[in-house]
Amino acid sequence: MKYNFAILGAGSIAQRMGETVQKTDIVNGYAVASRDLSRAQKLADKYGFDKAYGSYDEMLADPAVDLVYIATPHVFHASQIxxxxxxxxxxxxxxxxxxxxxxxxxxxALAQEKGLLLAEAIWPRYMPMAKTLREFAAGDKIGKIHSLTANLGYPVYHRERLHDRSLGGGALLDVGIYPLTFVSLILGDEVTEICSSAKLSETGVDTFENIVFTYASGAQASIFSSVTCPTDRRGVVYGEKGYAEVGNVNNYEYLRIYNTDHELIEETLCPPQVTGFEYELAACAEAISNGWTQCPDAPHEMSITMMELMDKIRSPWGLEYPEL
Ligand SMILES: NC(=O)c1ccc[n+]([C@@H]2O[C@H](COP(=O)([O-])OP(=O)(O)OC[C@H]3O[C@@H](n4cnc5c(N)ncnc54)[C@H](OP(=O)(O)O)[C@@H]3O)[C@@H](O)[C@H]2O)c1
Known part of the structure; x- marks a missing residue:
């Protein structure tokens, strides 16, 4: 059965999801809802969705809608969920x-009470490379892991939702979540110590930051994220017998493993993808058909843990967001 899929918020990332739905056969592109009917109609027409709604309430009142993709700035997520x-x-x-x-x-908790699926669209968690990375981390190809570094940055501060604190602006929540996800896949979440330093903008949001995690194992991770400059997006893991490089922690491209003589001993490439969003869509369809309230690749506990970590990271910066 193909579930009827609706997009809530017809902005930038909704385009990529619209394209994914159109180019795959995972869900049925059913509706787009925007505060502006013409914006919803335009996106629906572009990607072959059946219906356009000029309000979220109208779309949610349509009994044919099965699965809603929320594509609005972070501050709206909880109330819209x-x-x-x-x-x-x-x-x-x-x-x-x-x-x-x-x-x-x-x-x-509400999703579990209602018996409905709630999944975070943190797309690298659903990609086949996430499994490759977990297996690599559990193996012994580079020996005991001592350290890891990962970064992600784009010069996107000029966009309203990235500099406006009332919309959840800043680097950590928007791009920092990707190197944090990478670190979590490799080293887990038993962080015992967090040190960080952030550069705050005149609007009070973090434009870039350096974060160091120490783990119960003694390993350390060093993370850089930014909304003011582009970065090489790499993740590098250092072990006693070698090191490994991952291309693009935003959308994994390859895993290359090197020995102590800097010789490439193994390379795994990311399989060809449609947009990279197809894996999270397929995970949702599978979860709904099984009656699951969460996706095994990105369970609720993971989302809570990542938010806890980000709360702890930004607390010393004095950066607080409005709760809607
Ligand atoms: N997975 C990824 O690779 C990826 C990439 C980029 C962004 N994202 C995430 O996707 C979400 C949306 O990002 P985006 O870049 O698509 O955002 P956006 O284009 O700035 O806004 C998306 C939609 O959110 C609503 N919106 C924007 N500003 C609003 C405001 N001030 N008040 C009320 N509603 C507002 C609008 O919905 P209407 O159409 O209803 O007006 C807008 O079309 C963010 O949480 C971001 O982190 C994910």
Whole structure:
């Protein structure tokens, strides 16, 4: 069975999801909802969706909608997730999942109470390379891992939702979540110490930051994220018998493993993809058909843990977001 898929918020990332739905056979592109009907209509027409709605409420009142993809700025996620769940819809919500861990706990509890799927659209978690990375981390190809470094940055600060604190602006929640995800896949989440330093903008959001995690194992991770400059997007893992390089922690391209003589001993390439969003869509379709409230690749506990980590990272910066 193909589930009827609706997009809530017809902005930038909704385009990529529209394209994914159109080019794959995973869900049925059913509806687009925007505060502006013409914007919804334009996106629906472009990607072959059946219906366009000029309000989210109208779309949520349509009993034919099965699964809603929330594609709005972070501050709206928690309240919109609740709206969707209360309307009886399954939900796939963009990252960052919510604005803080309390909200993440609240919405995941509601999904479980309602028996509906709630999944975070943190797409690298669903990619085949995530499994490759977990297996690599569990293996012994580079010996005991001592350290890791990962970065992600784009010069996107000029965009309203990235510099406006009231929309959840800043680098950590928007791009920092990707190197954090990479680090989590390799080293897990038993972080015992967090040190960080952020550069805050005149609007009070973090334009870039350096973060160091120390783990119970003694390993350390060093993360850089930025909304003011482009970075090489690499992740590098250092072990006692060699090191490994991952291309693009935003959308994994390859895993290359080197020995102590800097010789390439193994390379795994990311399989060809449509847009990279097809894996999260397929995971949602599988979860709904099995009656699951969460996707095994990105369970609720993971979303809560990542929000807890980001709460702890930004707390010393004095960066707080409004709760809608
Ligand atoms: N997975 C990825 O690779 C990826 C990439 C980029 C972004 N994202 C995530 O996707 C989400 C949306 O990002 P985006 O770049 O698509 O955002 P965007 O284009 O700035 O906005 C998306 C939609 O959100 C609503 N919106 C924007 N500003 C609003 C405001 N001030 N008040 C009320 N509603 C507002 C609008 O919906 P209407 O159409 O209804 O007006 C807009 O069309 C973010 O959480 C971001 O982190 C994910």
């Amino acid at each position: 609740e709206q969707c769940l209360r309307a009886g819809k399954h939900v796939l919500c963009e990252k960052s999942f919510t604005i803080n861990a309390d909200q993440a706990r609240r919405v995941t």
